[in-house]
Amino acid sequence: MLENIRLSFQGIWSHKMRSFLTMLGIIIGIASIISIVSTIKGTNEQIKQNLIGSGNNTVDVTLNQGDYPYEMGYNDIPSGVPVITPEVKEEILNLDEVEKASLYQSRTYADGIYYQNNGLEGGKVLGIDKDYLDTCGYQIVQGRGLTEKDYRQFAKVVLLDEDSKNSLFQHEQPLGKTVEIQGEPFTVVGVVKRTNAFEPVINSMEDYYNYNQESSGVLMMPDAAWPVVYRYDEPQNVIVKAPDTETMSSAGRKTADLLNGYLFDSTGEIKYKAADLLEKAKNLQEVSANTNRQLLWIASISLLVGGIGVMNIMLVSVTERTSEIGLKKAIGARKNKILAQFLTEAAVLTSIGGLLGIIAGIVLAQAISKMSQTPVAISPPAIVGSVIFSMVIGIVFGLLPSVKAANLNPIDALRRE
Secondary structure, eight states, X not given: OHHHHHHHHHHHHHTHHHHHHHHHHHHHHHHHHHHHHHHHHHHHHHHHHHHHOSSOOEEEXXXXXXXXEOXXXXXXXXXXXXXXXXXXXXXXXXXXXXXXXXXXXXXXXXOXXXXXXXXXXXXXXXEEOTTHHHHHTEEEEEXXXXXXXXXXXXXXXXXXXXXXXXXXXXXXOOTTOEEEETTEEEXXXXXXXXTXXXXXXXXXXXXXXXXXXXXXXXXXXXXXXXXXXSOTTOOOEEEEEXXXXXXXXXXXXXXXXHHHTTOOOSSSOXXXXXXXXXXXXXXXXXXXXHHHHHHHHHHHHHHHXXXXXXXXXXXXXXXXXXXXXXXXXXXXXXXXXXXHHHHHHHHHXXXXXHHHHHHHHHHHHHHHHHHHOOOOOOOHHHHHHHHHHHHHHHHHHHHHHHHHHHTOOXXXXXXXO
């Protein structure tokens, strides 16, 4: 085998230009497949990150009327929807797919938030329980968090995220200052930010509305102080954290089903629903994959053309080396030895083409990423598969020339010049 490989490299080196042109189809095919697969993988990761975020694995379970969120700021407290009790929250935490859970009340696009002459437009106000910061992956960057005493004494204190801090206080130090929420004074005790912050790519108005509120700023008060500003007995929303991304959908769905079991709304219009971002990401990924699958088939055509080129050049090689084959057979070389030599030469030729194609594919993928501003993720399985596939092409398309060489009559072969 080693001798066959050595002879293969010797033959390729003695016909460098011809060998390169023979490999060109394989190089182009492999490079196309590597770049397409890398772009698919990178695009899928971007879709997932844009929708889900950077590793928080949290799912919002919110009260909905039909297909739309039930906005407490514009509607009355719905009848038949009880406040979520600590016992119900414990049931949620006992679900296998739920690692952590938190209850919160919210006002979206909240108004009436001021510090002196500065107002917060389009932000969000949350009334959070003691587990919210941990569940959502927030960390304290200034001041302190909310304490047991704050909840017990219905303290009018508030946490700001960095966006709301910058909007309201600009270059001032916010700690200890007073902000007004609907005319009620709240003392700023801390500033928080997400541990795994990420910047989503905004490609549409829908994306803008999805992410605009959090980028406008969030204020968080103890849920015990929520009735001071808004109303008593408002039903809460729930945010649950799954152990991993793949169980997010199941965690959200089971939490919503559990909560809906406690509703006694006669119309059936009001229900808890999970924001199934993972499912949405999978649907978008499937659309992207279907499109790119067609491109993979097109790229595979060049591999077929490359394989035909290999078969053609191997047939030429057999014709050129007829006398050599006859001499080997005359001194005792068997059919399987001749077959193995030519198959090895074809496999080596296409393997070198495959390796060059991988390098070209990685370079091409990075170039596409730079020009189109789309992410790429190089796939190791695709690289390994490409090398193996290129060897298979060499063996399959080199089989006919190799069999022809092995079946030559030694007397006819020696007679031919």
